[in-house]
Amino acid sequence: MARTRIMVNDVGFYLAQGQDDTDLKNRIEDAVRSGGEFVEFVVVGNRAVSVLVSASTHVVISVENVEFDPRDTGDGGAPYGGEFDLL
Secondary structure (H helix, E strand, C coil): CEEEEEEECCEEEEECCCCCHHHHHHHHHHHHHCCCEEEEEEECCCEEEEEEECCCCCEEEEEEECCCCCCCCCCCCCCCCHHHHHC
16 A cells, blocks of 8 residues: 655654545645644544644655555544553
8 A cells, every 4th residue: 555654844754544645735735825824634543643834844745655554544533553552
């Protein structure tokens, strides 16, 4: 499957499956045009992230092929990963 990575000011996030990278790009562009606003997206682990995007924010989006992970549904109500998966 294709996995999209977004780098925001040198901090990387992998988008959860089902996240529309074209829509995300459009929302980032809109945030810059408006002078800055928070842009939200769901990352692997089904965790919501909010990033303040302005004209000084550096954003790089790339796509790579990875193996399918059935836990990665994009559902923020069913997070996984981190210390809770170790219990």
